[in-house]
Amino acid sequence: MSALASWRLALRLARRDAMRHRGRSVLVLVMIALPVLAVTAADVVIATQEVSGVESLDRRLGAADALVEVPAGGAPMLQAFDPYDGSTSADGVPADHEPPAAAEVSDVLGGVRLLERRQGDVYLRTDDGVAYVWATEVDLRDPLTRGLFDLGSGRWPADSSEVVVNREVRDQGYAVGDRLDLVGDDAPAPIVVGIAESTTSRTMPVVAGPIGSLGIEPSEWSGPAWLAAGGDVSWAEVEELNALGATALSRAVLADPPPDSEAPEEIRAWSSGTDDAMVAAIVLIVVMALLEVVLLAGPAFAVTARRQARTLALMASAGGTPAQSRRAIIGGGVVLGTVAALLGVALGIGAGRLLVPVVQHWSGEWFGPFDVPWLHLLGIALFGLVSAVLASVVPAWIASRQDVVAVLSGRRADTRPSLRSPILGVVLIGVGVAGSAYGATSGSSGEFAIAASAVVAVLGMILLVPVVVAGVARLAGRLPLSPRYAARDAARHRTRTVPAVAAVAATVAGVVALGIAVTSDEAENEGTYQAMLPMGDGAVTAYDLTPPQWRDLHGAVAAKVPDADVVLVDGLVESTSMAEPDARSYYLETRAPGVPRHQPLLSMMATTFGSSVLVDDDMPEIVRGVSDAGRRRGDAALAEGRVVVFTDRPVDADRVVLRPSWSTMDDSGNLPRATVPATYVPIDRSEASASLVIPPAVIDRLDLPHAPVALAVSGGRITPEQEEAVTEAVQAVTNDGGFYVERGYQADDETVIVQLVLAGLGGVLMLGGTLTATFLALSDARPDLATLSAVGASPRRRRWIAASYALVIGVVGAVLGAAVGFIPGIAVTYPLTRGWDPEVEAHYLDVPWLMILGVVVALPLVTAALVALFARSRLPLVARVD
Amino acid sequence: MSVRQALLALLEEEPRYGYQLRAQFEQRTGSTWPLNVGQVYTTLTRLERDGLVEGAGEDGEGHVIYRITDAGRAEVANWFTTPVERTQPPRDELAIKLALAVTVPGVDVGAVIQQQRSATMAALQDYTRLKRRAAEGSRREDLAWSLVLDSLVFAAEAEVRWLDHCEARLRRAQLERPEALLEEILAEEADEEASR
Amino acid sequence: MSAVLRMAEVTRVHGEGATEVHALRSVSFAAHPGELVAVMGPSGSGKSTLLTLAGGLDGPTSGVVSVEGVDLAGVGAAGRARMRRTSIGYVFQDFNLIPALTAVENVALPLELDGVRSRTARAGARAALEEVGIADLADRFPDHMSGGQQQRVAIARAVVGDRRLILADEPTGALDSETGESILRLLRARCDAGAAGVLVTHEARHAAWADRVVFLRDGVVIDETGADHADALLDAGRIR
Ligand SMILES: Nc1ncnc2c1ncn2[C@@H]1O[C@H](COP(=O)(O)OP(=O)(O)O)[C@@H](O)[C@H]1O
Numbered sequence A: 001m002s003a004l005a006s007w008r009l010a011l012r013l014a015r016r017d018a019m020r021h022r023g024r025s026v027l028v029l030v031m032i033a034l035p036v037l038a039v040t041a042a043d044v045v046i047a048t049q050e051v052s053g054v055e056s057l058d059r060r061l062g063a064a065d066a067l068v069e070v071p072a073g074g075a076p077m078l079q080a081f082d083p084y085d086g087s088t089s090a091d092g093v094p095a096d097h098e099p100p101a102a103a104e105v106s107d108v109l110g111g112v113r114l115l116e117r118r119q120g121d122v123y124l125r126t127d128d129g130v131a132y133v134w135a136t137e138v139d140l141r142d143p144l145t146r147g148l149f150d151l152g153s154g155r156w157p158a159d160s161s162e163v164v165v166n167r168e169v170r171d172q173g174y175a176v177g178d179r180l181d182l183v184g185d186d187a188p189a190p191i192v193v194g195i196a197e198s199t200t201s202r203t204m205p206v207v208a209g210p211i212g213s214l215g216i217e218p219s220e221w222s223g224p225a226w227l228a229a230g231g232d233v234s235w236a237e238v239e240e241l242n243a244l245g246a247t248a249l250s251r252a253v254l255a256d257p258p259p260d261s262e263a264p265e266e267i268r269a270w271s272s273g274t275d276d277a278m279v280a281a282i283v284l285i286v287v288m289a290l291l292e293v294v295l296l297a298g299p300a301f302a303v304t305a306r307r308q309a310r311t312l313a314l315m316a317s318a319g320g321t322p323a324q325s326r327r328a329i330i331g332g333g334v335v336l337g338t339v340a341a342l343l344g345v346a347l348g349i350g351a352g353r354l355l356v357p358v359v360q361h362w363s364g365e366w367f368g369p370f371d372v373p374w375l376h377l378l379g380i381a382l383f384g385l386v387s388a389v390l391a392s393v394v395p396a397w398i399a400s401r402q403d404v405v406a407v408l409s410g411r412r413a414d415t416r417p418s419l420r421s422p423i424l425g426v427v428l429i430g431v432g433v434a435g436s437a438y439g440a441t442s443g444s445s446g447e448f449a450i451a452a453s454a455v456v457a458v459l460g461m462i463l464l465v466p467v468v469v470a471g472v473a474r475l476a477g478r479l480p481l482s483p484r485y486a487a488r489d490a491a492r493h494r495t496r497t498v499p500a501v502a503a504v505a506a507t508v509a510g511v512v513a514l515g516i517a518v519t520s521d522e523a524e525n526e527g528t529y530q531a532m533l534p535m536g537d538g539a540v541t542a543y544d545l546t547p548p549q550w551r552d553l554h555g556a557v558a559a560k561v562p563d564a565d566v567v568l569v570d571g572l573v574e575s576t577s578m579a580e581p582d583a584r585s586y587y588l589e590t591r592a593p594g595v596p597r598h599q600p601l602l603s604m605m606a607t608t609f610g611s612s613v614l615v616d617d618d619m620p621e622i623v624r625g626v627s628d629a630g631r632r633r634g635d636a637a638l639a640e641g642r643v644v645v646f647t648d649r650p651v652d653a654d655r656v657v658l659r660p661s662w663s664t665m666d667d668s669g670n671l672p673r674a675t676v677p678a679t680y681v682p683i684d685r686s687e688a689s690a691s692l693v694i695p696p697a698v699i700d701r702l703d704l705p706h707a708p709v710a711l712a713v714s715g716g717r718i719t720p721e722q723e724e725a726v727t728e729a730v731q732a733v734t735n736d737g738g739f740y741v742e743r744g745y746q747a748d749d750e751t752v753i754v755q756l757v758l759a760g761l762g763g764v765l766m767l768g769g770t771l772t773a774t775f776l777a778l779s780d781a782r783p784d785l786a787t788l789s790a791v792g793a794s795p796r797r798r799r800w801i802a803a804s805y806a807l808v809i810g811v812v813g814a815v816l817g818a819a820v821g822f823i824p825g826i827a828v829t830y831p832l833t834r835g836w837d838p839e840v841e842a843h844y845l846d847v848p849w850l851m852i853l854g855v856v857v858a859l860p861l862v863t864a865a866l867v868a869l870f871a872r873s874r875l876p877l878v879a880r881v882d
Numbered sequence B: 001m002s003v004r005q006a007l008l009a010l011l012e013e014e015p016r017y018g019y020q021l022r023a024q025f026e027q028r029t030g031s032t033w034p035l036n037v038g039q040v041y042t043t044l045t046r047l048e049r050d051g052l053v054e055g056a057g058e059d060g061e062g063h064v065i066y067r068i069t070d071a072g073r074a075e076v077a078n079w080f081t082t083p084v085e086r087t088q089p090p091r092d093e094l095a096i097k098l099a100l101a102v103t104v105p106g107v108d109v110g111a112v113i114q115q116q117r118s119a120t121m122a123a124l125q126d127y128t129r130l131k132r133r134a135a136e137g138s139r140r141e142d143l144a145w146s147l148v149l150d151s152l153v154f155a156a157e158a159e160v161r162w163l164d165h166c167e168a169r170l171r172r173a174q175l176e177r178p179e180a181l182l183e184e185i186l187a188e189e190a191d192e193e194a195s196r
Numbered sequence C: 001m002s003a004v005l006r007m008a009e010v011t012r013v014h015g016e017g018a019t020e021v022h023a024l025r026s027v028s029f030a031a032h033p034g035e036l037v038a039v040m041g042p043s044g045s046g047k048s049t050l051l052t053l054a055g056g057l058d059g060p061t062s063g064v065v066s067v068e069g070v071d072l073a074g075v076g077a078a079g080r081a082r083m084r085r086t087s088i089g090y091v092f093q094d095f096n097l098i099p100a101l102t103a104v105e106n107v108a109l110p111l112e113l114d115g116v117r118s119r120t121a122r123a124g125a126r127a128a129l130e131e132v133g134i135a136d137l138a139d140r141f142p143d144h145m146s147g148g149q150q151q152r153v154a155i156a157r158a159v160v161g162d163r164r165l166i167l168a169d170e171p172t173g174a175l176d177s178e179t180g181e182s183i184l185r186l187l188r189a190r191c192d193a194g195a196a197g198v199l200v201t202h203e204a205r206h207a208a209w210a211d212r213v214v215f216l217r218d219g220v221v222i223d224e225t226g227a228d229h230a231d232a233l234l235d236a237g238r239i240r
């Protein structure tokens, strides 16, 4: 018989077998189709959400053929086919190079018409304060712009006194006919004449009008840009524009890109070099997922193989070769894998279609057209098929080597486990441990080495499962009937039990490893947490209050927290409100004579009180981390008119160099430097909340402005109710302020969520593995259950046995998995919690015992309880068994 | 029946006199085939004439003891090593009875079969009961007796099996002849009419 | 003496309409202490059905089945299961041992299922194995025993805990005649010791071990040997 014909026969047999044993087939289909479905749906959504080059052309170009931009002040450019994928200024910028003018650009493109477009951001006063709005200046009546915006109501602006806004801006209080109140001294005040949506952004506030309507000036880094009409722009023309100092997004180039070799060397290097780590990560994830799916589907194939054992034995006794036996089982994998893959992909596309609007709802950008990435889906389907085939390989191999005599004489057990595989297992686990240790101690790519050795360790563990299962069976002699039966039967049917246990173990290993990683990370966060204030104290900060407003607020806050001291803190104005772009904020660089510049006086500091430079006559109570002696020295210094400089290094100096500078939203400048008498006071860097204290007389002499910057609330534990009341009081005066209360380290919600998701996912996978194996075992155990019934087992016994089965699989898997999970879990905490400061020997390890206990003990018990609850409470009848 | 060879076989064990021989024979075959003393002595005389046994004097009570000769030993050996010939089937009354019952009209063959089966079964039960008793003994003679019983058991069993087979054949024949079935049904209906 | 097993006018119909099969029709039947009753009949005549009804594994369509005076229909599924643990022992043609349990554990099964402490149950099971002559195989698994040994284990399991009714469905079917006979001897001995036994077989030689042979054809009892007919009739009448 030729191999082909023999395969045809195997596939036909497999198809018939799959039809006959619907339950088992459906089980396999679900196990394989579900992950395929999930990945397909995700892939479809991602592909749809991604607006790839060609899809994005309309929203970026409108109806134009190219968009020419001058991004770097006219320096010659290098660009990818799509400049957004990468562009850079070429080497050797001629210093006096002028940015190209419209006429030059037009010349390159053969004298085509250019439509100028400017983009930038503006600040808009709204009912609640100031909003940041993305602004575009272009003549929207020009047909070239068609596709950039969708007009919802009203009309396009006719001249530079008119603009359109999107719904987001409308919702902030501007209607058609209103004048926009833009922030800025000589900002224009155009009238809103229509509501139009950007075709790119869904949720960002957007405004658009003709050139000049919004006052956007082309700056050095965002030079002029034009939409070009007049036919295809070739890559050669794009390169010519690059030479002029412009980049171009050409419709023709993107639609039909030249060969990759045409793109500039530097740009190509960017895009290729990044992927190694990514590919490795993807390979790891795929391997783990494949392993999990294979293990989950494995038991069903094991049962199929054993059900066919007799047929295969008869085949063998009639001269069938082992290869033919194998094919008969693998044929099942091929048939079910193909069906599951096709089903999963088809349903996944459907699910993706349904999900797109939901995901769109959460996204700020408009998605592209519904997109089915067929090439990916082919890969995903292949994944499904391969996992089914792999799941059937081991049972097939075992079936092909079965003891024909034993099978024909009706003995139901599997053959003895070989001793070779457990030894290999131990070796693999050893390799895993070694790899993890290497990853823990090595530098940058440690995580990857650990993840890879985790896979190796899990593989080794799978090889150990048969021995462990057999060992458990041996120890089961003293157990009550149901668990004893379950343990022994599990060991007898290892091909069915092992993949199920391994699936549970692999899941638990992953959950435990990630759990340890997450909680240790959390422990690091907590350990390195820096309190800004004493526990229970608070600080009110705001940036746009006048001194009288501060005094009013002082009274209001003091009334809310009667038993605390509320102090108005004076300081250098270091930050200003966004609402006043022309207000100056100041910065004071300090240097001790004789201390090198790269050694800051204070290595770490939190600006708790709105400014790092406090202004006071004596040492403010609110500054912490200073010894009593230091405080006394500080008081004395301030009284003498000296500046107090906080430092965490030994400084031997009695003067300080101050270099003040100022800045506004778009301007900045330096002020004269000054050297003044100073006293250096040591401070604990982890508690430092200011860098200097300057007496009012000194700061006035330096001509630096100072004003109230914060309210310090101390001395009374602030309750959450008080905190809320103070926050409300602050918000009544300004929406550019806040109230911070030190509550110590607050666990990140995210960590809890991650832990819950981990436990949940682990639970689902564990339940899946346990349930399949349990119910397959039950269907396999029909003759035994019938016998039990005949010797007087009550119908409930079936539940106990089912639950015991679930317990054996769950507990063995969980214990093994937890043990293996510790290896990468502990290892990964080293690279994960290594601080940014390589000199500090930092390592945090926090094992989430509660979660592990839950996964190892509670979850199997819950699974067993569920199984007991849902298992049919009916024993089969002897008379109908065969 | 080879009483001749049986006696020779018993004499091969040890020299015996006539009465002893009869007792031994019956003990080992469970009196299945009763043997009278006269027959024993006639046979012994013939054996002596043919030179297969010879006189060995008398015991104290005046019984004549016989002893096997070499020729006799050869004869016994020959007997044990040749199979019993299946000559003409013995005339079997049961077979004849059934053959006639099937062909003669108006006979309820089923009833004949069941009657016979019950009877054979009862005999079988008797044999089995005897066997149980024989099994309690442990002497070689008990084993011999038990084997003889087995032969009877298997024969009776064969008879029951044959009866089962006859019944099955008859049924099939009836099913294959619908008119017979019709006759049967008509007969049943007539019965019912009559009983009303 | 009152019967251990009584079946009165028992009918069992499988299926409905076109597929209706009358497995048993109005069968009346009794087994007394110390008595081994054989049920003979060709395959499909309803022998197994009779036995499953007697063991409470199945319920009659009409009629009454009672064991040791208890109407099986009246005690519910749990009650019937308890009867099988304490009063009724089953022996099957294909031994039906649980391969995951050792011989002694298989035998201890009814006791353990009845809540007897594991140690006590095992002791009882060892005694039963001794009785059937294979005490030395107690810790073997069924896969490592010959057919005859397995069937002995099955019989030990059927008698352990002093059960009074033993139901055997073709217990010798898979054994050679010598081994089969030794199994029958065991059954017989058990009955002689006071239990009531029902032996289903289609072999006359095996049925002959019984005190009474009941012939079954198409679900109907057509004849009976060895019994005191008057007794049997009286029995049936008393139930009715
Ligand atoms: N569960 C069932 N469903 C339908 N028919 C059945 C069922 N059990 C037995 N039968 C039928 O009842 C009849 C008697 O069966 P059974 O008691 O097994 O016979 P036996 O054991 O004498 O061979 C047969 O015709 C059989 O096909």
Ligand SMILES: [Mg+2]
Binding pocket: C047, C048
């Ligand atoms: Mg049967």
